[in-house]
Each structure stands twice: as C-alpha cells, then as structure tokens.
Amino acid sequence: MTNIREIARLAGVSTATVSRVINDHPYVNEEKRQKVLEIIRRLDYVPNSSATSLKKGMTRIVGVVSGAYTTSSTPFIQAFNIIAQQHGFHVMLFLTDNDCGKELVALEMLRSKQLDALVCLHRANEWPIIESYTKYGPIVTWQRLVNDLIPSVFMDQYQGYMLGLEHLHARGYRRIMNVYSSKGLNTPQRMRAYDDFSKKYWLDDSGFADLHGKVSITDGERIARSWVEQTDKPDAIACSNDDVAAGLLTELKRAGVSVPGEVAILGFDNNNLARLLDLTTVHYPSDKQAENAFAILLDRLGQEAPALHTLEFELIERSST
C-alpha cells in the first residue's frame, strides 16, 4: 500500500515535506511540491483526509457568512479570500439572504469541525446564538460589537461620516441632505455624527427628510429625479455609498444640472466608480479590514498571525464637492 514514506523516497524529499504538500502548507519549495504531486498522481495515492483532519484538528477552511454580494461585502470577501489563500486556507462562502436557517448551516459546520473558523459579515440569528458557537471555533465580525467571544474589526462610521460632513462644511455647504443605507448597521453611527455636526455648526434642521434604505445606482438616479422636482433643494447630498452617489451624479448631469455648482455630492467607500466619476468620497479600507479579520482568526487558531493594520478613514477630495 502506498504511504507517505514511499512517496518521500520516490520524490527524494523528507516525509515532512510530503506531509506539508498533502496538507497544503504554504511554505513548500515549488519544485519539491511539483515533484511530490507528480509521484502522488502517478501512484494514484489518496490521502486519508479525515484522518489527516482529525490529527491536525484542522480543515484549513474558513467560512464567510454574508447576506448577499453587495458593494461593501464583495471587496471584503475578495480581499479575505486572497489573504486566506496566501496562508494556505480555503474560503467557503455562505450567502444567507439574512435567513436564520441558512446562517445556522454555516454555524453547524463550524461545530462539526468542517470549518476551522467563521467571518460573520451580516447576521440573521441573535448574537447570543452565534456566540454559543464560539466554543467550536473562532468567529469574527465586522459589525460594531463589543464582545470578548466575538472579536470585531468594525470601523467607527461616526468618524468616517464626520470627515465627509466637515469637508462639506469647509466648502461652504450648509443645507445638507443625508442618504442612508439600511437602518440596521452603520446608519445609527452616521446619524449620530450628523446630529453632533448640525449642533456644532448651529445648522437648523432645514426640513430635508433623511432618506433610508438607499444603496444602489438606481436609488441614486431616483434621488436625482426628486431633487430636480423639489422646490426647496439641499445644496449638498451625503450618500450612503459610491454607487448611490454615482447614480445621482450621472442622472443629474443627464438633466443638465451642474455638480457641484448647483448641488454637491459626497460618496462613501472610494470604489472604482468614485475614481472614474471624480467623486469626492471617504476611503474605506475594506481590504485592510479583511486582512485584520483573517489575522485575528489565525491568532485565535493558535497560529502565527500577521500584525494588525491601523484602520483609518480618509477623505478623498475630487470634483463633485
């Protein structure tokens, strides 16, 4: 029967090297790895993966739980996937549509050791339920959460939004309309920022109703059409993200409105679209955030983890304000 020792002998490497190749360890000399894989293929050797997993106690698979692919989750997922693979981990994606049952599938896989760890971007079940699974493996989130069992890589949206608002004020805008995304996640911090901001500068609440639940290009286009028809108009619109800002900007331009002459537009995230359309925006370092999430998981798995990045928002001034 083929075993590791035989493969090592034929490939002219140590059994430790064969084991590292089989277990997909990242730091193996490429030439040796090719050699070992060639022998493995030639002998049609199938490692007993269950035995391997039991011995190591690890599958080297991390689950990412997300409600859906969104403008904000997609770059995070991509960056997380890249850093995880660099460390020899695979990523399994769970799209939950915010359904408790679908989320439990991922949690149960953590419990039954089919996953080593979980990143929970959106959650459907209550935190205490999710927390109860941390005894089976580390879980990290990007949501604002203070919980020893579930570390968070959240970024303070208050700070980021305030950066944008202060910029609008410095440019002379006083009649600002806020466009928020869903009520649940980042919005409370952003609303608090606007509240403090309007108090600080004695801006009376000018009667512009906040918009909520706006996240897409199409949402932005609709907001543009309302703006055109409004009689009492805001002179600046702070958007939930760059997609909304992009839809708003292009639809206003189609209607012949001058930006920022008649109305200024502020985006959020600093994605490709913002750069393409010269949108002023707030840079959100989701790649570094994803790398921090992975580093925390790695550390909790008892492995050597890369140092954490300092996560900071940054104002990107362009031509829409």
Added chain:
Amino acid sequence: MTNIREIARLAGVSTATVSRVINDHPYVNEEKRQKVLEIIRRLDYVPNSSATSLKKGMTRIVGVVSGAYTTSSTPFIQAFNIIAQQHGFHVMLFLTDNDCGKELVALEMLRSKQLDALVCLHRANEWPIIESYTKYGPIVTWQRLVNDLIPSVFMDQYQGYMLGLEHLHARGYRRIMNVYSSKGLNTPQRMRAYDDFSKKYWLDDSGFADLHGKVSITDGERIARSWVEQTDKPDAIACSNDDVAAGLLTELKRAGVSVPGEVAILGFDNNNLARLLDLTTVHYPSDKQAENAFAILLDRLGQEAPALHTLEFELIERSST
C-alpha cells in the same frame, strides 16, 4: 450516546428528516429544521461528518477555480454561488494567479473527495492534466473546449463581437480600432470575427494596430489619452469589456471630446457601469452561463438538474455609438 434516532424522537420528526437536516438537504420544512437544529444544539450532538460523507459519497462542496477576481469572473462566481446554495451546495473558491501548483491544490481536493466537483474558469495546467482528474468528479469549464470529459458552457465570442461590429457598421463607422484583453482566451474568436467583418465590407486594414492585454478602467483612460494625441484617428473603438470602455469614455469627456460625435465607443458585457454611463455594449449572460455550469455538474453527479438556458449575446444600443 446521542444518535439520530434519539434526536428524531425528541424533535418529533422522522429519522429521515433529521438526516436531511444534518446533510443540509434543501427541501426540509423550515419549522422542522429549526426544531431538529435546536435539539441537536441542546444535546451538543456532532454528526460524524466523515462517516456521513463516505456513506453519501458526497461533501456537497463544489470548487471554483479562477485566476483572480476579474470583471468577468466575479459576476459568474456570484451567480454560481447563488444557484449552488439554492441546491444545498457550498462553494469553495480557489484563486490561482494562474499558478499550476495552486490549481493542483483544487484538483487534488477533488481527487481526495473533499470536493464533489469543480468549475475551472481559468486554467494553469494543460488540459490533459486537468482531464486526468475527471475520473474523481465532474469538471466543467467556460472556456472554448470540445472535450467529452470536460463539458464547456463557453459562449462563441465570434458571434458576440460580430454583433457589435455589425452595429458599428450600420451606424456608419468604418475606421474601427480593436481593443482586446489577454491573447489567450476569447481574443482569437474576436480577432477572427473582425477579420471576416473587414473582408465582408472591404474595409482595408487602415493601420490601426490592435491593442492587447487591456482590461481595466485605467487601461481605457490611457487609450483615451493616446487617441487625443493620434493624428490618424479611428472613428470607433471596440473595447474588450465595459471597464475599458468606461475609462475611455470618461477620460475622453474630460478632454472635451464628443462621444459619439468624434469617436464612438462599444463596450462588452453589459455591466452596471455600461448602464450608468449609457454605453452601447454587448450583453453577456454570465448569470445564465453560471447556472448552466451548475446544472451540468449536478447532472454528472447523478442528481436531478434544472434545464439548461439557451445562451445568447444581445446588442444593447445606448448613446456612445
């Protein structure tokens, strides 16, 4: 010791239902599923996943091998993820940077039954090597390939590109410059389309050198700057994808060039950006393509598979031509 029978008794359901919940079968009454999961949690029951997998012979995990997240692979991956989950399968992503070794990791996981099947979007190893793994599980690709062992959901780029070229011709453009992506994949078919097209209409090869390896917004912006400086200018530019077209369009507009007055721009894919910027483009149904890829895998896994979509390119006329 806790076993399935005990869980079934406590949850008041059949053992078959418990088994379906444990194996993440999609068609389980939600209420029953919650009940079973609650009991499972209460008893802290961990199913012997290796035993389960061996018995079923399936992990319900499909691997997707991609060189990187690109404008074209990302929507495919997202759509594939969604359809797979709807059928109770999980997706594991392998980003290979077109490295043979990284690709072999996925192939080896198929061989050792850690994956049920593979989608190979980009490949690093030669096809015969990949083919040799089909005895361990089905592999499907979206690349143009005629191979009984590796079914393909490829779309004929010749047809799609010709649609775009014929449109440019009908609008009166005769001096067309082609911007292609990498030499490897879709480009040969597109080049063949242009060749036939220029012969059909007696367009002399006007000396516009084809551009190759252009895939990003930044590439498009660079092309715009060269266009402005060129003395002998094309009157239409057919782009490898919408990102290039978007970068080209916005940079030309920044330079005060009228589109399509001075030069027409044709995109490819019909992504969000194309709609936002009113780009004429060719719609590429990557979501349906991904669903077909999944259906083929499901069928080869001996499961009931949804019917295949007919995949067709479609010309989307907007204001850039």
